[in-house]
Amino acid sequence: MKFQSLLRIVFVLVTGAMTAFAAPSKDKPNVLLIIADDLNNWIGPMKGHPQTITSNLDRLAKRGVTFMNAQASAPLCNPSRASFMTGRRPSTTGIYNNDQPAMPHIPRGVAINDYLRKFGYTSLGSGKIYHYHQYREEDWDKVVFYADDTLPNHEAVRRPGPFGYRMFTEGKPEEKFNEERAESALVDYRSVSWAIDQLQQQNGNFFLACGIHRPHTPWDIPKKYYDMHPMESITLPEVLPNDLDDIPQAGINFAKPNGVHQQIVKMGIWKDRVRAYLAAISYCDAQVGRLLDALDKSKFADNTIVIFVGDNGWHLGEKKHWGKSALWRQADNVPLIWSVPGLAKDSSCDRAVDLTCMFPTICELTGTPIPAWCEGPSIAKLLKKPSAKWDKPAIATFEQNNHAIITDEWRYIHYADGSEELYNEKSDGREWTNQAKDPKLTKVKTELAKYLPKVNATPVPDRPADSRPNKKKRKARSPE
Template identity: 25%
Template structure:
């Protein structure tokens, strides 16, 4: 009875918070390539993120937020199409074009219809959909990743190569420095200016603020690099020099994977993680500026913040570097909700999708998501109306990888290689002990395989079965990855 009373009280507090103002403001902050392990408050890596830590300690953290994967090497493009259409991965690409045609509404258009001023700045990268047409106003819209120069690949081979080679603070290398001011700082400048302008407005706002960081080229001012001497950096526990199923039919050897030399060395991974952490800490400082501007605008008490990233990044886990794989470091990202009525320090382990941000914002705005939105609001998990959103989590990468997560078990399938991997992620969160060949778990393997194929049908997966590995040629897009 006590627990039920607490749930009811929590529901009432959140309902009252949503009703306190006619329309709460919503600030969505999105990063690029940021793994779930890179929030300092979580203690998973030694990284400085004081402003994201503040959101986590004052808000709610969803510890298992997943991206579904992609139909091409640019995983971020698929992730953002899913986010802005509200559709699962195999339908999002086509429906992004439908939003452009006007036959359905995108996330921002639904917010606009609800009386919100909509604003977007930063990375967009949604094929077939123009940010300038979707939002009332935009700042600088970045089409994709900052330009990476040849010197930024295959490095560092050793200490001498590092000393003589590419440096993340060298503005002559372009990338995030193109234009003279780091792109993360440009985005913060624009966001702060918009918040200052909205201080005197009574109309609610929806802001979509999308950093390119910490995507490569992992650039930041030198003082941020200096905060991470290599003896502070640890390689992941599951680091190996090479992944055995990398190549055609498995994890692709495309652009992301070519940033670090083969075979992987601890030195090369440490340098790349150093630059990754520095980029995140620099971005965190810009988020701090945005939070301060929100406070100074007088709007903070009536504003919800959702923070996430389009997917994670491997960067040494399993000998991999990119995000074109089905392991947790590549598929999981941070997901934090901060706002009126949210109990600080809440941690929710129930699996969700990153793209649940859309349905969550729609519910906060007072509207029921249209039937064509596949993803779910996380508010029922926050206020006690539900203890889970999904019975299973699905993942896919073009025609080479599939994944299903159900309870404690995760299955990764490589249809072209005729190979599967089975992990008990509750006992083995680093996914190091493949149980697929263990007779003791043959029934579990059979059940997960059947569940995956059933889910593929539910998801309109263009691969008709794991046995055949069928996949329409039209979906086999040759991409260098972003």
């Protein structure tokens, strides 16, 4: 039976039985889900970069649990979001890349925003939740997406095609902007404003998702965020020059060492771009702060679960790689902070979890049945006690049949061609020494390999090429 047909049947059985009981309840918590785009572990609570400034995420972390070892199910926007919003793995759905439209392959009722509506929740969404505009309007009570993502008076707006301050834009970021641009005209600001308006209008239970597009490129953000990160203060990520020497060809193909990194180094803009990324993170953080302020002032302050999540990590030169789309920690490790009324505060959790945990955890915390299609475990137990025993690994998948199995101690990468990498996360957090060929560790590899997904679904068809006008250009830009 096809996966989609099976899902439909399971959904009808589960929700058909439960719909009769669905009613808004004051006892159920609301859910505010904040999604950042291309944000790696460079946030204050995760200590990924010493110069990051994220006072609002620091504030959120004090109210809940920060997962230090959370992994995207797929290190790329579309498959990652399709996965955490449905609780399904890319290897099950066949949604592996950004050119595959998720929506025809996610049946009605299966995404968390649609599912919760059967149980009395009003579903509201703004910004990039699925891959850009690929939300389906019928799945929401209200949803908005603002397409323009550059500053209104940015010089690049006058140029045709994909524009904005990107990885190879000439010159320094602070020279690209003038002082009068309106922050309130930016997409993320508007998405957050819309979400704040919804907060103020609600009466019953709600699931409110707000997708913030930064720190994804283009890095068109107000100068004040660049000013928070003076150029002379910027530290480059720590890298090992010959790091790729012990990596199989399949991994080198993902790193593309002769692509973006080589060009960035040649142009002498490595520090500029690290700075732009840090500035974009601080901008993202400011938007999170606006949401938290609005929630605090609302009548829902004490009865709302706040989840902050990133869709994939990002390399800035580690392993001579830029961007996402790889199976190393820097590309997979994402921010995941849960603030849940009555559960653990100001805590961090080292347990390995991947983002398929989100759907079942929301269900458990809202007293909603966990549907049979969910593949990940609920982490409610870790939200009560972050040091609780945990024996499940995290799994990340990039393209068909390439997987990483992650535990507290190990990252085991198994590529489609059978080649492998193995890193000890405790003694080698930067993943510099591939130990896959060490005969003493064969047993470790065998144990981890047991968790490799047994199903590696055929990729669902790409969108027709003529609906992707910028595909050629985007391919040339590769990591963006």
